[in-house]
Amino acid sequence: MINKIVQSMADAMADIKDGSTVLIGGFGAVGQPNALIEGLIEQGATDLIVAANNAGVGHVGLARLMELGRVRKIICSFPRSSDPVVFETLYRAGKIELEIVPQGTLAERMRAAGAGVPAFFTATGVGTKMGMGKEQREFDGRTYVMEQALAGDVGLVEAWEADRWGNLTFKESGRNFNPVIAMASKLSIVQTQHVRELGEIDPDHVVTPGIFVDRVLHVPYGDPTGF
Amino acid sequence: MPDTAVTDFKPLNRVEMAARVARDIPEGWYVNLGIGIPTGIADHVPLEREVIFHSENGVLGMGPAPPKDKIDPWLINAGKQYVTLRQGGSFCHHADSFSMIRGGHLDLCVLGAFQVAENGDIANWATSENDTAPAVGGAMDLAAGAKRLWVLMDHTTKDGTSKLVQRCSYPLTAVGAVKRVYTNLAVLDVTERGFVVLDMAPGLTFETLQSRTDAPLHRAS
Numbered sequence: 001m002i003n004k005i006v007q008s009m010a011d012a013m014a015d016i017k018d019g020s021t022v023l024i025g026g027f028g029a030v031g032q033p034n035a036l037i038e039g040l041i042e043q044g045a046t047d048l049i050v051a052a053n054n055a056g057v058g059h060v061g062l063a064r065l066m067e068l069g070r071v072r073k074i075i076c077s078f079p080r081s082s083d084p085v086v087f088e089t090l091y092r093a094g095k096i097e098l099e100i101v102p103q104g105t106l107a108e109r110m111r112a113a114g115a116g117v118p119a120f121f122t123a124t125g126v127g128t129k130m131g132m133g134k135e136q137r138e139f140d141g142r143t144y145v146m147e148q149a150l151a152g153d154v155g156l157v158e159a160w161e162a163d164r165w166g167n168l169t170f171k172e173s174g175r176n177f178n179p180v181i182a183m184a185s186k187l188s189i190v191q192t193q194h195v196r197e198l199g200e201i202d203p204d205h206v207v208t209p210g211i212f213v214d215r216v217l218h219v220p221y222g223d224p225t226g227f
Numbered sequence: 228m229p230d231t232a233v234t235d236f237k238p239l240n241r242v243e244m245a246a247r248v249a250r251d252i253p254e255g256w257y258v259n260l261g262i263g264i265p266t267g268i269a270d271h272v273p274l275e276r277e278v279i280f281h282s283e284n285g286v287l288g289m290g291p292a293p294p295k296d297k298i299d300p301w302l303i304n305a306g307k308q309y310v311t312l313r314q315g316g317s318f319c320h321h322a323d324s325f326s327m328i329r330g331g332h333l334d335l336c337v338l339g340a341f342q343v344a345e346n347g348d349i350a351n352w353a354t355s356e357n358d359t360a361p362a363v364g365g366a367m368d369l370a371a372g373a374k375r376l377w378v379l380m381d382h383t384t385k386d387g388t389s390k391l392v393q394r395c396s397y398p399l400t401a402v403g404a405v406k407r408v409y410t411n412l413a414v415l416d417v418t419e420r421g422f423v424v425l426d427m428a429p430g431l432t433f434e435t436l437q438s439r440t441d442a443p444l445h446r447a448s
Binding site: 027028030077078079080100101102103104105107108110111122123124125126127128129130170171172173174175176177178179180207223224225 | 282283286302303318321322324325329348362364367368371372398401402
Protein backbone atom coordinates (compact mmCIF):
# COMPACT_ATOMS: atom_id res chain seq x y z
CA MET A 1 0.00 0.00 0.00
CA ILE A 2 1.36 3.40 -0.94
CA ASN A 3 1.25 5.79 1.96
CA LYS A 4 3.08 9.09 1.59
CA ILE A 5 1.60 10.47 4.79
CA VAL A 6 4.27 10.74 7.49
CA GLN A 7 3.46 10.97 11.17
CA SER A 8 6.15 13.33 12.42
CA MET A 9 8.16 16.35 11.37
CA ALA A 10 11.34 14.29 11.86
CA ASP A 11 10.06 11.78 9.28
CA ALA A 12 9.11 14.61 6.93
CA MET A 13 12.61 16.13 7.14
CA ALA A 14 14.60 12.88 7.11
CA ASP A 15 17.70 12.74 4.88
CA ILE A 16 17.84 16.42 3.84
CA LYS A 17 21.54 16.91 3.22
CA ASP A 18 23.88 19.86 3.70
CA GLY A 19 24.36 21.77 0.46
CA SER A 20 20.86 20.98 -0.82
CA THR A 21 18.91 23.29 -3.09
CA VAL A 22 15.56 23.89 -1.39
CA LEU A 23 12.58 25.38 -3.24
CA ILE A 24 10.00 26.99 -0.94
CA GLY A 25 6.40 27.80 -1.92
CA GLY A 26 4.34 30.79 -0.90
CA PHE A 27 3.69 34.37 -1.93
CA GLY A 28 3.77 36.60 1.10
CA ALA A 29 2.40 34.51 3.94
CA VAL A 30 -0.22 32.84 1.74
CA GLY A 31 0.59 29.26 0.77
CA GLN A 32 3.89 29.42 2.61
CA PRO A 33 4.82 26.12 4.31
CA ASN A 34 5.82 27.69 7.63
CA ALA A 35 5.75 24.48 9.66
CA LEU A 36 8.10 22.75 7.21
CA ILE A 37 10.50 25.72 7.29
CA GLU A 38 10.54 25.45 11.10
CA GLY A 39 11.12 21.72 10.64
CA LEU A 40 14.10 22.41 8.40
CA ILE A 41 15.53 24.78 11.02
CA GLU A 42 15.16 22.00 13.59
CA GLN A 43 16.56 19.33 11.26
CA GLY A 44 19.86 21.18 10.94
CA ALA A 45 20.87 20.98 7.27
CA THR A 46 23.19 23.84 6.34
CA ASP A 47 25.03 25.42 3.39
CA LEU A 48 21.67 25.53 1.62
CA ILE A 49 20.67 27.23 -1.60
CA VAL A 50 17.12 28.47 -1.15
CA ALA A 51 14.79 29.57 -3.94
CA ALA A 52 11.61 31.38 -2.92
CA ASN A 53 9.78 34.46 -4.17
CA ASN A 54 10.73 36.55 -1.13
CA ALA A 55 13.69 36.54 1.24
CA GLY A 56 11.91 36.30 4.57
CA VAL A 57 10.12 38.63 6.97
CA GLY A 58 11.12 39.59 10.52
CA HIS A 59 13.04 36.91 12.40
CA VAL A 60 10.87 33.84 11.76
CA GLY A 61 10.68 31.13 9.11
CA LEU A 62 13.02 31.66 6.17
CA ALA A 63 14.47 34.79 7.81
CA ARG A 64 15.35 32.70 10.87
CA LEU A 65 16.97 30.00 8.70
CA MET A 66 19.14 32.71 7.13
CA GLU A 67 19.87 34.37 10.44
CA LEU A 68 21.22 31.05 11.73
CA GLY A 69 23.74 31.10 8.88
CA ARG A 70 22.29 28.06 7.16
CA VAL A 71 21.65 29.63 3.76
CA ARG A 72 24.60 30.13 1.42
CA LYS A 73 22.61 31.60 -1.42
CA ILE A 74 19.10 32.88 -2.00
CA ILE A 75 17.40 32.88 -5.39
CA CYS A 76 14.34 35.14 -5.43
CA SER A 77 12.48 37.84 -7.34
CA PHE A 78 11.69 40.23 -4.53
CA PRO A 79 14.01 40.23 -1.49
CA ARG A 80 12.21 43.24 -0.01
CA SER A 81 9.31 42.73 2.39
CA SER A 82 7.60 44.64 5.18
CA ASP A 83 10.56 43.68 7.40
CA PRO A 84 13.57 42.34 5.43
CA VAL A 85 16.08 43.14 8.21
CA VAL A 86 17.75 39.72 8.34
CA PHE A 87 18.31 39.44 4.61
CA GLU A 88 19.56 43.02 4.26
CA THR A 89 21.97 42.68 7.17
CA LEU A 90 23.47 39.46 5.77
CA TYR A 91 23.56 40.85 2.23
CA ARG A 92 25.35 44.07 3.21
CA ALA A 93 27.85 42.05 5.25
CA GLY A 94 28.52 39.86 2.22
CA LYS A 95 27.37 36.78 4.13
CA ILE A 96 24.75 35.65 1.66
CA GLU A 97 24.80 35.32 -2.09
CA LEU A 98 21.81 36.77 -3.98
CA GLU A 99 20.50 35.79 -7.38
CA ILE A 100 17.64 38.05 -8.47
CA VAL A 101 15.34 36.42 -11.00
CA PRO A 102 12.27 37.97 -12.64
CA GLN A 103 9.23 36.37 -11.02
CA GLY A 104 7.90 34.73 -14.18
CA THR A 105 11.34 33.43 -15.08
CA LEU A 106 11.64 31.96 -11.57
CA ALA A 107 8.34 30.09 -11.92
CA GLU A 108 9.14 28.96 -15.47
CA ARG A 109 12.61 27.74 -14.48
CA MET A 110 10.94 25.54 -11.88
CA ARG A 111 8.29 24.27 -14.29
CA ALA A 112 11.00 23.54 -16.86
CA ALA A 113 12.92 21.49 -14.31
CA GLY A 114 9.79 19.52 -13.53
CA ALA A 115 9.08 18.97 -17.22
CA GLY A 116 12.58 17.78 -18.15
CA VAL A 117 13.37 20.93 -20.11
CA PRO A 118 16.96 21.97 -19.29
CA ALA A 119 16.67 25.53 -20.64
CA PHE A 120 14.33 27.82 -22.52
CA PHE A 121 14.28 31.21 -24.21
CA THR A 122 12.28 34.18 -22.93
CA ALA A 123 11.88 37.86 -23.84
CA THR A 124 11.88 38.80 -20.15
CA GLY A 125 15.10 40.56 -19.21
CA VAL A 126 16.39 41.20 -22.75
CA GLY A 127 18.50 44.38 -22.76
CA THR A 128 18.56 44.58 -18.94
CA LYS A 129 20.96 43.52 -16.19
CA MET A 130 19.05 40.23 -15.98
CA GLY A 131 19.92 39.39 -19.57
CA MET A 132 23.62 40.19 -19.27
CA GLY A 133 26.01 37.30 -19.88
CA LYS A 134 23.23 35.01 -21.04
CA GLU A 135 23.01 33.38 -24.44
CA GLN A 136 20.75 35.30 -26.84
CA ARG A 137 18.86 34.01 -29.87
CA GLU A 138 16.52 35.64 -32.32
CA PHE A 139 13.24 33.94 -33.24
CA ASP A 140 10.87 35.55 -35.77
CA GLY A 141 12.68 38.86 -35.44
CA ARG A 142 12.55 39.14 -31.65
CA THR A 143 15.48 38.67 -29.28
CA TYR A 144 15.28 36.22 -26.39
CA VAL A 145 17.65 35.18 -23.59
CA MET A 146 18.29 31.64 -22.48
CA GLU A 147 17.34 30.71 -18.94
CA GLN A 148 18.19 27.40 -17.32
CA ALA A 149 15.86 25.12 -15.40
CA LEU A 150 15.92 25.35 -11.61
CA ALA A 151 15.55 21.97 -9.93
CA GLY A 152 15.26 21.40 -6.21
CA ASP A 153 16.84 18.63 -4.19
CA VAL A 154 14.03 19.39 -1.79
CA GLY A 155 10.71 21.20 -2.27
CA LEU A 156 8.63 22.55 0.61
CA VAL A 157 4.98 22.88 -0.36
CA GLU A 158 1.78 23.95 1.34
CA ALA A 159 -1.46 22.32 0.22
CA TRP A 160 -5.09 22.62 1.28
CA GLU A 161 -5.99 18.93 0.90
CA ALA A 162 -3.89 15.80 0.34
CA ASP A 163 -4.48 12.04 0.26
CA ARG A 164 -2.09 9.16 0.92
CA TRP A 165 -1.08 9.02 -2.76
CA GLY A 166 -0.01 12.65 -2.55
CA ASN A 167 -2.76 14.16 -4.70
CA LEU A 168 -3.08 17.84 -3.78
CA THR A 169 -5.50 20.73 -3.92
CA PHE A 170 -4.73 24.32 -2.96
CA LYS A 171 -6.73 27.20 -1.56
CA GLU A 172 -7.24 30.37 -3.58
CA SER A 173 -4.07 32.46 -3.96
CA GLY A 174 -2.30 29.91 -1.72
CA ARG A 175 -1.60 27.91 -4.87
CA ASN A 176 1.08 30.28 -6.27
CA PHE A 177 4.49 28.57 -6.61
CA ASN A 178 3.49 25.34 -4.81
CA PRO A 179 2.50 23.14 -7.80
CA VAL A 180 5.63 23.97 -9.82
CA ILE A 181 7.83 23.41 -6.76
CA ALA A 182 6.28 19.96 -6.29
CA MET A 183 7.13 19.18 -9.93
CA ALA A 184 10.64 20.59 -9.81
CA SER A 185 11.92 18.88 -6.66
CA LYS A 186 13.47 15.44 -6.27
CA LEU A 187 12.06 15.21 -2.75
CA SER A 188 8.73 17.03 -2.48
CA ILE A 189 7.55 17.50 1.08
CA VAL A 190 4.02 18.78 1.63
CA GLN A 191 2.28 20.22 4.66
CA THR A 192 -1.48 20.03 4.26
CA GLN A 193 -4.39 21.59 6.12
CA HIS A 194 -6.64 18.59 5.47
CA VAL A 195 -5.96 14.87 4.92
CA ARG A 196 -8.57 13.14 2.74
CA GLU A 197 -9.31 9.46 2.17
CA LEU A 198 -8.15 8.08 -1.17
CA GLY A 199 -10.91 8.85 -3.69
CA GLU A 200 -12.40 11.59 -1.57
CA ILE A 201 -10.80 14.38 -3.62
CA ASP A 202 -12.73 14.65 -6.90
CA PRO A 203 -10.20 13.65 -9.61
CA ASP A 204 -11.29 16.72 -11.58
CA HIS A 205 -10.23 18.91 -8.66
CA VAL A 206 -6.74 17.50 -8.17
CA VAL A 207 -4.24 20.27 -9.05
CA THR A 208 -1.01 18.41 -8.33
CA PRO A 209 -1.18 14.66 -9.04
CA GLY A 210 0.57 12.45 -6.49
CA ILE A 211 3.40 11.50 -8.86
CA PHE A 212 5.01 14.89 -8.00
CA VAL A 213 4.78 14.34 -4.23
CA ASP A 214 6.92 12.25 -1.85
CA ARG A 215 5.88 13.04 1.71
CA VAL A 216 2.77 14.58 3.28
CA LEU A 217 2.51 15.93 6.83
CA HIS A 218 -0.81 16.99 8.34
CA VAL A 219 -0.48 20.56 9.67
CA PRO A 220 -3.95 22.04 10.24
CA TYR A 221 -2.80 25.49 11.32
CA GLY A 222 -5.74 27.56 10.04
CA ASP A 223 -5.46 30.83 8.15
CA PRO A 224 -2.29 32.66 7.09
CA THR A 225 -1.49 35.85 9.01
CA GLY A 226 0.94 38.68 8.45
CA PHE A 227 3.31 39.18 5.55
CA MET B 228 1.81 74.92 -5.24
CA PRO B 229 4.33 76.73 -7.48
CA ASP B 230 2.85 75.18 -10.64
CA THR B 231 -0.52 76.84 -10.19
CA ALA B 232 0.92 80.05 -8.77
CA VAL B 233 3.39 80.73 -11.59
CA THR B 234 1.34 79.54 -14.52
CA ASP B 235 -2.31 79.06 -15.17
CA PHE B 236 -2.84 75.31 -15.31
CA LYS B 237 -3.82 72.58 -12.90
CA PRO B 238 -1.89 69.28 -12.81
CA LEU B 239 -3.99 66.18 -12.23
CA ASN B 240 -3.91 64.68 -8.77
CA ARG B 241 -3.38 60.96 -8.16
CA VAL B 242 -7.07 60.12 -8.24
CA GLU B 243 -7.61 62.09 -11.44
CA MET B 244 -4.58 60.41 -13.04
CA ALA B 245 -5.96 56.95 -12.26
CA ALA B 246 -9.40 57.96 -13.54
CA ARG B 247 -7.86 59.32 -16.77
CA VAL B 248 -6.25 55.93 -17.52
CA ALA B 249 -9.45 54.05 -16.59
CA ARG B 250 -11.36 56.05 -19.23
CA ASP B 251 -9.23 54.47 -21.97
CA ILE B 252 -9.66 50.81 -20.94
CA PRO B 253 -12.46 49.17 -22.94
CA GLU B 254 -14.70 46.31 -21.90
CA GLY B 255 -13.26 42.87 -22.54
CA TRP B 256 -9.61 43.66 -21.89
CA TYR B 257 -7.49 41.51 -19.58
CA VAL B 258 -5.45 43.95 -17.52
CA ASN B 259 -2.65 43.82 -14.95
CA LEU B 260 -2.16 46.88 -12.77
CA GLY B 261 1.23 47.41 -11.15
CA ILE B 262 1.79 48.07 -7.48
CA GLY B 263 1.34 51.72 -6.39
CA ILE B 264 -0.72 54.37 -8.23
CA PRO B 265 -1.71 51.97 -11.06
CA THR B 266 -3.59 49.75 -8.57
CA GLY B 267 -6.04 52.62 -8.06
CA ILE B 268 -7.12 52.56 -11.72
CA ALA B 269 -9.48 49.63 -11.01
CA ASP B 270 -11.56 51.86 -8.72
CA HIS B 271 -12.51 53.97 -11.76
CA VAL B 272 -13.62 51.15 -14.02
CA PRO B 273 -17.35 50.63 -13.36
CA LEU B 274 -18.28 47.00 -12.63
CA GLU B 275 -20.73 46.92 -15.54
CA ARG B 276 -17.83 47.58 -17.92
CA GLU B 277 -16.39 44.07 -17.72
CA VAL B 278 -12.62 44.51 -17.55
CA ILE B 279 -10.85 41.45 -16.12
CA PHE B 280 -8.04 42.25 -13.70
CA HIS B 281 -5.12 39.86 -13.30
CA SER B 282 -2.70 39.57 -10.41
CA GLU B 283 0.69 37.84 -10.76
CA ASN B 284 0.08 35.52 -7.82
CA GLY B 285 -2.49 33.52 -9.77
CA VAL B 286 -5.69 35.56 -9.53
CA LEU B 287 -7.77 36.31 -12.64
CA GLY B 288 -10.97 38.30 -12.23
CA MET B 289 -9.90 40.29 -9.18
CA GLY B 290 -12.47 42.57 -7.55
CA PRO B 291 -12.12 45.54 -5.19
CA ALA B 292 -10.76 45.43 -1.64
CA PRO B 293 -13.18 43.80 0.83
CA PRO B 294 -14.71 45.62 3.80
CA LYS B 295 -12.67 44.94 6.95
CA ASP B 296 -15.13 42.38 8.35
CA LYS B 297 -15.21 40.41 5.07
CA ILE B 298 -11.46 39.84 4.60
CA ASP B 299 -10.50 36.45 3.13
CA PRO B 300 -6.98 35.69 4.43
CA TRP B 301 -6.29 33.39 1.43
CA LEU B 302 -6.99 36.05 -1.18
CA ILE B 303 -4.31 38.67 -1.77
CA ASN B 304 -2.94 40.55 -4.78
CA ALA B 305 0.63 41.02 -5.96
CA GLY B 306 1.02 43.96 -3.57
CA LYS B 307 0.02 41.59 -0.73
CA GLN B 308 -3.20 43.51 -0.08
CA TYR B 309 -6.48 41.72 0.57
CA VAL B 310 -8.75 41.67 -2.48
CA THR B 311 -11.94 39.93 -3.63
CA LEU B 312 -12.75 37.66 -6.55
CA ARG B 313 -15.52 38.56 -8.98
CA GLN B 314 -18.03 36.01 -10.20
CA GLY B 315 -16.28 34.21 -13.05
CA GLY B 316 -12.87 34.71 -11.47
CA SER B 317 -10.38 31.89 -11.13
CA PHE B 318 -7.09 30.83 -9.55
CA CYS B 319 -4.03 29.29 -11.18
CA HIS B 320 -0.44 28.52 -10.23
CA HIS B 321 2.45 30.91 -10.73
CA ALA B 322 3.80 29.41 -13.97
CA ASP B 323 0.33 29.57 -15.57
CA SER B 324 -0.18 33.07 -14.22
CA PHE B 325 3.06 34.23 -15.81
CA SER B 326 2.19 32.36 -19.01
CA MET B 327 -0.75 34.76 -19.23
CA ILE B 328 1.81 37.57 -19.01
CA ARG B 329 4.74 36.16 -20.99
CA GLY B 330 2.58 34.43 -23.58
CA GLY B 331 1.11 37.77 -24.69
CA HIS B 332 -2.40 37.11 -23.36
CA LEU B 333 -2.79 40.32 -21.36
CA ASP B 334 -4.24 43.19 -23.38
CA LEU B 335 -2.71 45.78 -21.10
CA CYS B 336 -0.32 46.27 -18.25
CA VAL B 337 -0.01 49.61 -16.46
CA LEU B 338 3.17 50.15 -14.44
CA GLY B 339 4.68 53.00 -12.49
CA ALA B 340 8.18 54.08 -13.52
CA PHE B 341 11.22 56.15 -12.58
CA GLN B 342 11.94 56.97 -16.22
CA VAL B 343 10.49 56.38 -19.67
CA ALA B 344 12.60 57.10 -22.76
CA GLU B 345 11.40 58.37 -26.13
CA ASN B 346 12.27 54.96 -27.65
CA GLY B 347 9.93 53.19 -25.19
CA ASP B 348 12.60 51.97 -22.77
CA ILE B 349 11.36 51.78 -19.19
CA ALA B 350 13.30 51.93 -15.91
CA ASN B 351 11.15 51.11 -12.90
CA TRP B 352 12.90 48.65 -10.59
CA ALA B 353 16.16 50.18 -9.36
CA THR B 354 17.46 53.72 -9.16
CA SER B 355 21.18 52.98 -9.23
CA GLU B 356 23.59 50.30 -10.36
CA ASN B 357 24.59 49.43 -6.78
CA ASP B 358 21.22 49.31 -5.08
CA THR B 359 21.81 47.23 -1.94
CA ALA B 360 18.97 44.79 -2.43
CA PRO B 361 17.41 45.18 -5.85
CA ALA B 362 13.91 43.71 -6.13
CA VAL B 363 12.43 43.15 -9.56
CA GLY B 364 9.34 41.03 -8.84
CA GLY B 365 7.23 40.58 -11.96
CA ALA B 366 7.99 43.96 -13.59
CA MET B 367 10.30 42.62 -16.32
CA ASP B 368 7.85 39.87 -17.25
CA LEU B 369 4.97 42.35 -17.44
CA ALA B 370 6.92 44.94 -19.42
CA ALA B 371 8.18 42.42 -21.97
CA GLY B 372 5.09 40.24 -22.14
CA ALA B 373 1.87 42.26 -22.17
CA LYS B 374 0.39 43.25 -25.56
CA ARG B 375 0.45 46.91 -24.46
CA LEU B 376 2.48 48.57 -21.76
CA TRP B 377 1.27 51.91 -20.43
CA VAL B 378 3.05 53.87 -17.72
CA LEU B 379 1.33 55.99 -15.09
CA MET B 380 3.68 58.36 -13.24
CA ASP B 381 4.33 61.97 -12.29
CA HIS B 382 5.78 64.01 -15.16
CA THR B 383 8.76 65.11 -13.07
CA THR B 384 10.45 64.14 -9.83
CA LYS B 385 9.78 66.26 -6.74
CA ASP B 386 12.77 68.49 -7.63
CA GLY B 387 11.39 69.07 -11.14
CA THR B 388 13.61 66.64 -13.09
CA SER B 389 11.81 65.21 -16.10
CA LYS B 390 10.94 61.52 -15.90
CA LEU B 391 10.37 61.48 -19.67
CA VAL B 392 13.89 61.29 -21.06
CA GLN B 393 15.85 60.79 -24.26
CA ARG B 394 17.66 57.76 -22.79
CA CYS B 395 17.11 56.13 -19.39
CA SER B 396 19.95 56.57 -16.93
CA TYR B 397 18.58 54.05 -14.42
CA PRO B 398 18.77 50.25 -14.94
CA LEU B 399 16.25 49.16 -17.55
CA THR B 400 13.19 47.01 -16.93
CA ALA B 401 12.59 46.41 -20.65
CA VAL B 402 13.66 47.92 -23.97
CA GLY B 403 11.25 49.62 -26.36
CA ALA B 404 8.22 48.35 -24.47
CA VAL B 405 6.18 51.43 -23.47
CA LYS B 406 3.34 52.40 -25.80
CA ARG B 407 1.77 55.26 -23.84
CA VAL B 408 2.53 57.44 -20.82
CA TYR B 409 -0.04 59.06 -18.52
CA THR B 410 1.35 61.78 -16.25
CA ASN B 411 -0.10 64.50 -14.04
CA LEU B 412 0.52 66.89 -16.97
CA ALA B 413 -0.22 64.97 -20.15
CA VAL B 414 -1.00 61.80 -22.08
CA LEU B 415 1.68 60.88 -24.60
CA ASP B 416 2.04 58.08 -27.12
CA VAL B 417 5.47 56.58 -27.70
CA THR B 418 5.95 56.43 -31.46
CA GLU B 419 8.77 56.07 -33.97
CA ARG B 420 9.02 59.89 -33.87
CA GLY B 421 9.28 59.87 -30.08
CA PHE B 422 6.72 61.28 -27.63
CA VAL B 423 3.50 62.51 -29.26
CA VAL B 424 1.21 64.59 -27.04
CA LEU B 425 -2.40 63.36 -27.06
CA ASP B 426 -3.83 65.30 -24.17
CA MET B 427 -2.73 67.94 -21.65
CA ALA B 428 -3.88 69.05 -18.21
CA PRO B 429 -6.45 71.88 -18.38
CA GLY B 430 -4.81 75.23 -19.17
CA LEU B 431 -1.39 73.76 -19.99
CA THR B 432 0.31 74.87 -23.21
CA PHE B 433 2.50 72.69 -25.42
CA GLU B 434 5.43 75.05 -24.79
CA THR B 435 5.12 74.81 -21.01
CA LEU B 436 4.85 71.03 -21.23
CA GLN B 437 7.98 70.93 -23.39
CA SER B 438 9.84 73.09 -20.87
CA ARG B 439 9.20 70.43 -18.23
CA THR B 440 10.18 67.51 -20.45
CA ASP B 441 13.72 66.36 -21.18
CA ALA B 442 12.85 64.66 -24.47
CA PRO B 443 11.53 66.54 -27.53
CA LEU B 444 7.75 66.45 -27.82
CA HIS B 445 5.68 66.21 -30.96
CA ARG B 446 2.17 67.47 -31.63
CA ALA B 447 -0.40 64.91 -32.68
CA SER B 448 -0.99 65.44 -36.40
